[in-house]
Amino acid sequence: MKIAFIIGTRPEIIKMAPLLDEIEKRDIEHILIHTGQHYDQEMSEQFFDDLKLSQPDYNIGVGSGSHGKQTAVMMEEIEKILVDEAPDIVLVEGDTNAVLAGSIAASKLHIPLGHVEAGLRSYDKTMPEEINRVVADVCTKLFFVPTEESALNLIFEGLNPHDIFITGNTIVDACIRNLKIAEESSQITSKLNLNGEVLILTLHRAENVDNATRLQNIAEAILELDELHIIFPVHPRTVKNLKKFGLYQALEEAKHIQMIKPVGYLDFLILLSRSKLVMTDSGGIQEESITLNLPCITLRYNTERPETVTAGGNVLVGTEKEVITETIGKILSDSDVYQKMKEANNPYGDGKAAEKIINAIIKVYYDNKLEITPPEDILSYEGHYLQKVDEKITVAEFERKNKYLRVRTVFDKGEALFPHSSLQLKDKNIIIDRFSLQR
Numbered sequence: 001m002k003i004a005f006i007i008g009t010r011p012e013i014i015k016m017a018p019l020l021d022e023i024e025k026r027d028i029e030h031i032l033i034h035t036g037q038h039y040d041q042e043m044s045e046q047f048f049d050d051l052k053l054s055q056p057d058y059n060i061g062v063g064s065g066s067h068g069k070q071t072a073v074m075m076e077e078i079e080k081i082l083v084d085e086a087p088d089i090v091l092v093e094g095d096t097n098a099v100l101a102g103s104i105a106a107s108k109l110h111i112p113l114g115h116v117e118a119g120l121r122s123y124d125k126t127m128p129e130e131i132n133r134v135v136a137d138v139c140t141k142l143f144f145v146p147t148e149e150s151a152l153n154l155i156f157e158g159l160n161p162h163d164i165f166i167t168g169n170t171i172v173d174a175c176i177r178n179l180k181i182a183e184e185s186s187q188i189t190s191k192l193n194l195n196g197e198v199l200i201l202t203l204h205r206a207e208n209v210d211n212a213t214r215l216q217n218i219a220e221a222i223l224e225l226d227e228l229h230i231i232f233p234v235h236p237r238t239v240k241n242l243k244k245f246g247l248y249q250a251l252e253e254a255k256h257i258q259m260i261k262p263v264g265y266l267d268f269l270i271l272l273s274r275s276k277l278v279m280t281d282s283g284g285i286q287e288e289s290i291t292l293n294l295p296c297i298t299l300r301y302n303t304e305r306p307e308t309v310t311a312g313g314n315v316l317v318g319t320e321k322e323v324i325t326e327t328i329g330k331i332l333s334d335s336d337v338y339q340k341m342k343e344a345n346n347p348y349g350d351g352k353a354a355e356k357i358i359n360a361i362i363k364v365y366y367d368n369k370l371e372i373t374p375p376e377d378i379l380s381y382e383g384h385y386l387q388k389v390d391e392k393i394t395v396a397e398f399e400r401k402n403k404y405l406r407v408r409t410v411f412d413k414g415e416a417l418f419p420h421s422s423l424q425l426k427d428k429n430i431i432i433d434r435f436s437l438q439r
């Protein structure tokens with residue numbers, strides 16, 4: 001079996017690393033395609049060094065550009081590589097333009113696509129990432145979703161539950177593994193002269209940093225939080241826009257704000273672990289903070305990681321100055337609130353996501369169910385039906401007994417559940433998809 005990995009940006013390198021480690025451990029043939037969307041040393045190469053990854057087999061070198069141009073160049077180049085390499089499966093991770101390009105290129109070639117971190121939804125179509133996620137999931141053959149909530153998002157979009165694997169998120173694998181290494185090797189605390197508590201800030205989401213009003217509100221909020229020592233590793237997009245909107249200098253001159261270049265993963269994990277609180281609009285950092293028991297303030301109006309909010313470890317504050325400063329003041333002045341946020345349960349698994357994903361791929365491959373083949377039976381789809389189950393029967397037993405029925409969703413006292421094969425159906429309501437064979 002041959003796996004093609006596609007990555008393009010900082011978080012994809014970090015979240016794919018545990019999978020690359022896992023397949024190297026098992027000696028599975030693979031190629032790594034870097035689109036080159038992130039190209040600065042501190043946005044790309046630094047992570048290869050920190051995570052001890054082999055250099056990519058291909059680097060498309062797409063660089064920065066408009067979404068259309070960037071995606072088109074990546075699609076064209078990825079297509080050529082996939083035709084030459086003929087992998088058995090292509091893996092993409094998350095929601096960047098590399099995921100969009102890779103998903104379309106692979107699915108049009110009928111190469112099965114595995115989407116790592118599938119099923120996330122912010123339901124905000126102004127976010128480029130939301131479009132990328134939805135399109136990727138239309139093209140996907142195997143969905144590796146972090147939580148039951150993300151699995152249900154796909155179920156309600158009509159996707160086949162048998163193609164969905166709830167694995168946790170590989171960020172937990174990356175966090176656990178690398179924090180230990182970082183504790184031994186990172187010099188960041190002495191390099192930055194840190195002795196007391198700090199607050200980490202990251203910011204790069206297009207809807208925040210490309211919008212002058214929002215960026216100004218956030219800048220004013222952090223200027224006002226002058227009792228805190230704020231460490232701000234600044235994303236290149238944010239540097240560009242802070243300068244463009246005339247906000248950079250005031251932040252740079254503020255004594256309580258330490259603006260630094262983006263740091264490597266090991267240094268960043270140490271900064272997070274020394275931090276009292278994190279303020280961010282990053283997706284990955286919302287996940288890492290709940291993994292590391294660090295309260296998170298998310299500078300957004302919605303999140304595709306609602307599990308972190310429900311668990312109590314993350315608060316959405318939007319971008320209004322008063323809401324940001326008041327929320328931070330309240331969390332830091334009320335030890336009960338702070339403690340509750342710290343103790344929120346991590347919804348993203350036990351750090352074995354990479355192992356589960358590779359196990360699932362291998363099983364599907366050796367069961368001969370990976371290939372995308374044209375249908376041979378004339379199956380007609382008869383619709384969705386609601387049914388109350390009276391007998392003692394699991395999802396798998398029900399489907400074995402009723403060959404042309406598929407359990408889509410199970411409702412237990414009004415709550416939707418993912419139809420795990422071992423789930424007991426007695427006294428539950430189920431939605432089924434009904435098919436019939438025409439010949």
Ligand code: UD1
Pocket residue numbers: 009010011037038039040043064065095096097098128129204206236237240
């Ligand atoms: C991209 C992803 C976003 C992800 C983020 C991770 C898309 C649509 N966006 O956003 O989902 O959360 O990566 O960090 O795929 N730049 C540099 N050097 C670099 C890379 C970028 O200077 O190495 C600057 C360029 O001016 C570029 C800007 O940053 O125009 C934005 O880069 P881009 O890759 O388009 O989007 P990100 O904001 O990084």
Ligand code: UDP
Pocket residue numbers: 010011014202204233261262263264265266268269281282283284285288
């Ligand atoms: N990160 C890092 N150095 C930094 C800032 C972030 O290593 O200076 C890591 C962080 O730990 C997380 C990932 O980058 O794993 C998140 O990337 P980003 O916020 O750019 O993208 P998103 O997750 O929002 O797509």
